[in-house]
Amino acid sequence: xxxxxxxxxxxxxxxxxxxxYLSFVALPIAQSFYVSLFDxxxxxxxxxxxxxxxxxxxxxxxxxxxxxxxxxxxLVVLSLVIQLPVALFLAALLSGRVFARGFFRTVYFTPMVLxxxxxxLVWRQILLPATSAGLLTQLLAWLGLxxxxxxxxxxxxxALLSVILTISWRYVPFHMVLFIAxxxxxxxxxxxxxxxxxxxxxxxxxxxTLPSLAPVVRISAVLSIVGSLKYFDLVYVMTGGGPPEHxxxxxxxxxxKIGIDQQTIGYGxxxxxxxxxxxxxxxxxxxxxxxxxxxxxTEVHP
Amino acid sequence: xxxxxxRQSVLYLVLxxxxxxxxxxxxxxxxxxxxxxxEVSRDKWGLPDAWHWENFHEVLYKHRFWRYVVxxxxxxxxxxxxxxxxxxxxGFAFARTRFxxxxxxxxxxxxxxxxxxHIVLIPLLKIxxxxxxxxxxxxxxxxxxAFSLPVSIFILRGFFEGxxxxxxxxxxxxxxxxxxxxxxxMLPLARPAVAVVVIFNFVTLWNEFIxxxxxxxxxxxxxxxLGMWEFSTExxxxxxxxxxxxxxxxxxxxxxYVFAQKHIIRGLTSGALRG
Numbered sequence: 210x211x212x213x214x215x216x217x218x219x220x221x222x223x224x225x226x227x228x229x230y231l232s233f234v235a236l237p238i239a240q241s242f243y244v245s246l247f248d249x250x251x252x253x254x255x256x257x258x259x260x261x262x263x264x265x266x267x268x269x270x271x272x273x274x275x276x277x278x279x280x281x282x283x284l285v286v287l288s289l290v291i292q293l294p295v296a297l298f299l300a301a302l303l304s305g306r307v308f309a310r311g312f313f314r315t316v317y318f319t320p321m322v323l324x325x326x327x328x329x330l331v332w333r334q335i336l337l338p339a340t341s342a343g344l345l346t347q348l349l350a351w352l353g354l355x356x357x358x359x360x361x362x363x364x365x366x367x368a369l370l371s372v373i374l375t376i377s378w379r380y381v382p383f384h385m386v387l388f389i390a391x392x393x394x395x396x397x398x399x400x401x402x403x404x405x406x407x408x409x410x411x412x413x414x415x416x417x418t419l420p421s422l423a424p425v426v427r428i429s430a431v432l433s434i435v436g437s438l439k440y441f442d443l444v445y446v447m448t449g450g451g452p453p454e455h456x457x458x459x460x461x462x463x464x465x466k467i468g469i470d471q472q473t474i475g476y477g478x479x480x481x482x483x484x485x486x487x488x489x490x491x492x493x494x495x496x497x498x499x500x501x502x503x504x505x506x507t508e509v510h511p
Numbered sequence: 512x513x514x515x516x517x518r519q520s521v522l523y524l525v526l527x528x529x530x531x532x533x534x535x536x537x538x539x540x541x542x543x544x545x546x547x548x549x550e551v552s553r554d555k556w557g558l559p560d561a562w563h564w565e566n567f568h569e570v571l572y573k574h575r576f577w578r579y580v581v582x583x584x585x586x587x588x589x590x591x592x593x594x595x596x597x598x599x600x601x602g603f604a605f606a607r608t609r610f611x612x613x614x615x616x617x618x619x620x621x622x623x624x625x626x627x628x629h630i631v632l633i634p635l636l637k638i639x640x641x642x643x644x645x646x647x648x649x650x651x652x653x654x655x656x657a658f659s660l661p662v663s664i665f666i667l668r669g670f671f672e673g674x675x676x677x678x679x680x681x682x683x684x685x686x687x688x689x690x691x692x693x694x695x696x697m698l699p700l701a702r703p704a705v706a707v708v709v710i711f712n713f714v715t716l717w718n719e720f721i722x723x724x725x726x727x728x729x730x731x732x733x734x735x736x737l738g739m740w741e742f743s744t745e746x747x748x749x750x751x752x753x754x755x756x757x758x759x760x761x762x763x764x765x766x767x768y769v770f771a772q773k774h775i776i777r778g779l780t781s782g783a784l785r786g
Contacts, residue, residue: 218608218688218689218690219604219608219610219689220610222600222601222603222604222608222689222693223600223601223604223616225593225596225597225600225601226598226600226601226620226664227601229593229597229656229657229660230619230620230623230660230661232638232653232657233631233635233638233653233654233656233657233658234623234626234631234658235619236634236638237630237631237634237635237638238626238630238631238634240633240634240637240638241630241631241633241634244633244634299529302522302525302526303526307522307526308523311773313526313529313530314776315768315772315776316530316533316534317529317533318772318776319533319534319537319765319768320533321779322714322718322764322765322768322775322779323537323718323761323764324717324720324735324736324739324760324761324764325718325720326718326720326736326737326739326740327540327736327739327757327760327761328536330743330753330757331536331537331540331754331757332536334539334540334543334750334754335536335539342551342552342555344539344555344556347555347556378532382533383779383780386776386779386780387780390780438627439627439628439629441629441721442720442721445724446720446740460629461627461629464629464632465629465632465721465725468632468633469633469636469725474633477633478633481627481629481630481632481633482630484627484629484630485626485627485629485630488625488626488627489625489626
């Protein structure tokens, strides 16, 4: 398009971004692959020993890693199953004629601007056991319902689910806003025509809103899947991957424990590389699926 | 008629219920901060008997709180500024010039949006160590810029592509260089897109946790999220004091949100919708 820009000028435009990106994203990724092939002594004095794929062999036999991976899969599935329908429900409610719509949207979106650390610490208080006066346990007791003696985060049966629900609490509003924006782009004429044909509210939603939203739902799903595979914050602060037995361990929290806390950088890098490859594989798979039937992408101009 | 009234009441009841779900944790945190320790252990749900501001006072004047705020401001503002400069230059190049490997390079940047940050943590510690930047705010800023670039370049490139070429050609005829076109024509036009990039990155980085947790060890260099994490490990047993600290820590962002909610909601979501 631009006949005038000399190649040298073009590169000048790209240099700042490239410098940051290559030094602190591309180079570290390559280094992680390299580091994962060595056994690194904890004390810096001794030299690293090349072990080839030994760290990966260890990974394949590491039950905790597989457990962590299964929790990531649970997070992917439950996020899709919980977050998207609730978000769609709220978006549908707020897309009709609603008094103080903007107020509700703003209030619902609040969790998205709070730091995950704060969210995690508050929800930890809410989910505490009865002995520590957990809010939720007290509420359930007041309703005459039982709750786990060790609290929701202390009980292996509930810990993962509790964490996933807290994550959902934070991310539902994000998807809700995407859906609202998507619904707003649907031409009003479609609804009018259907109304003339005698369609009721439910039919309008089922046959116009839902199909028109498909591209946005797909974007939401992709973001949710990618986010769930690399999720870290809330789990790390709420449970640290515990209670003791890795009940809520994710690939990222496990990597952090080994590679950063324990400074076992060879094996820690192998865990990081495995998590990276799994994420990227899924991303590529999802993208291919998307390209197969490319939707008309909703553009929201800033 | 009664059907309509009933439907409306159910609608607003549901909407109100979700208001409680969204806000109650924050509201509880704030009221808990106003209680004394004995009151919290006696009655966790209730409102405070009297407003005890002592906890807030203690957080503000006896702890490192202001250091965290200063660190967060320094780190976030520098990272956002650097990101905007580098991303608008690169976004312009990707949108408006042709060079070999352009789309490949663009996809390399794009991939950055999907990369789990954990893959870079261990090497980054080494890299910043060898640059003599271990445990500094600069290390945090540089990592933030690197990871903010992909989505920022993506948003800005999309915007620059939408600018009519006639404007650019007119400036060319008047003798503008590529840099001149960028500075005098494109950048002023791109203000709305720059605003989106600024808001998105500001909110994300202000709340960022993993990089801070990994790269910062000195307590006096912690940002607000890291500071709150350390505060809770140190004083977590004092529930009202922790609640007061957490409440104060979210106050700046909440205030900004109240006054600029439309822009913030759009800023945080429009990057996604452009995908």
